[in-house]
Amino acid sequence: MSIRNAVIPVAGLGTRLLPATKSQPKEMLPVGKKPIVQYIVEELHRCGLERVLFVTGRGKSSIEDHFDDDPDLIRTLRETGKEDLLQELEYERLGVHFLYTRQRRQRGLGDAVLCAEHFTGTEPFVVALGDSIIGRHKPSPIVKRLMDAFEKHDADCAIAVEQVPLSQVSMYGVVKPASNDDVFEITDLVEKPRREEAPSNWAIAGRYVFAPGIFDAIKRTSFDHRNELQLTDAIRLTLREGKKIVGVRLPAEEKRYDIGNFESYFETFVEFALTDPEFGPQLRKHVKELFGENL
Numbered sequence: 064m065s066i067r068n069a070v071i072p073v074a075g076l077g078t079r080l081l082p083a084t085k086s087q088p089k090e091m092l093p094v095g096k097k098p099i100v101q102y103i104v105e106e107l108h109r110c111g112l113e114r115v116l117f118v119t120g121r122g123k124s125s126i127e128d129h130f131d132d133d134p135d136l137i138r139t140l141r142e143t144g145k146e147d148l149l150q151e152l153e154y155e156r157l158g159v160h161f162l163y164t165r166q167r168r169q170r171g172l173g174d175a176v177l178c179a180e181h182f183t184g185t186e187p188f189v190v191a192l193g194d195s196i197i198g199r200h201k202p203s204p205i206v207k208r209l210m211d212a213f214e215k216h217d218a219d220c221a222i223a224v225e226q227v228p229l230s231q232v233s234m235y236g237v238v239k240p241a242s243n244d245d246v247f248e249i250t251d252l253v254e255k256p257r258r259e260e261a262p263s264n265w266a267i268a269g270r271y272v273f274a275p276g277i278f279d280a281i282k283r284t285s286f287d288h289r290n291e292l293q294l295t296d297a298i299r300l301t302l303r304e305g306k307k308i309v310g311v312r313l314p315a316e317e318k319r320y321d322i323g324n325f326e327s328y329f330e331t332f333v334e335f336a337l338t339d340p341e342f343g344p345q346l347r348k349h350v351k352e353l354f355g356e357n358l
């Protein structure tokens with residue numbers, strides 16, 4: 064069965080980005096010209112996903128507004144001779160069908176995914192984290208490759224992974240690959256391991272495909288020490304019960320940009336802005352003038 068549903072969890076509190084996220088979702092912070100979540104919807108659309116469920120929470124309604132038609136804005140642009148700006152709203156016409164549900168209490172990513180159960184039903188589905196952009200140099204087909212691997216290997220779950228420095232493994236879910244192939248079986252995975260306990264330096268990169276069995280596994284997963292239901296722990300449970308989990312490696316040019324903390328958000332914004340086809344050259348000149356050799 065071809066996969067047509069995607070889930071984007073966007074309900075997290077984004078506390079690491081306070082005060083920027085006090086009254087606006089971190090998933091709506093701009094990177095270059097667009098809010099982060101728009102990159103993700105465009106990526107999913109390119110991979111053929113037709114239906115997207117946002118798992119939202121309190122204070123996240125600007126995400127719905129962003130993907131909604133705005134006839135008043137269009138009329139104003141027309142009446143004021145700014146028709147050229149209409150192309151900036153083209154993303155509204157992608158033909159993706161959006162649905163929204165709410166995670167009432169922020170009890171972790173596993174709990175957020177569980178909110179999608181009645182949306183996806185008995186079909187396999189994609190999960191794309193709302194705070195991670197993949198690919199700047201060229202559009203990433205990683206979700207398509209995940210769906211292909213999921214079907215070809217008759218897997219219960221397929222996970223995108225990327226290599227990170229060992230010093231950063233404690234920030235991510237980390238997998239143990241069974242081989243050096245681009246697509247491989249995962250034999251173990253751990254959420255935010257200490258460096259000396261990490262099974263490798265291949266980190267989960269915010270894109271997954273799941274069979275519907277994941278919901279039952281999440282329900283049987285225990286809350287962690289922070290009282291959150293971790294998606295990684297639910298996947299690990301299914302692995303221990305004999306399910307097949309495959310990993311798909313992200314090539315370097317499809318780098319993942321995690322904007323969940325200020326260090327990586329600033330780096331991501333600067334990289335996208337400096338390489339913007341329209342504004343990048345002038346901005347690079349400006350930065351050189353500002354800092355010269357001191358950069």
Ligand code: UTP
Binds near residue numbers: 074170
């Ligand atoms: P994070 O793990 O970065 O958590 O979420 P967070 O709560 O948003 O951020 P901090 O730790 O407070 O700074 C990864 C993705 O999962 C979603 C987030 O919205 C983000 O897109 N998420 C996380 C949920 O939807 N619900 C949750 O309970 C937690």
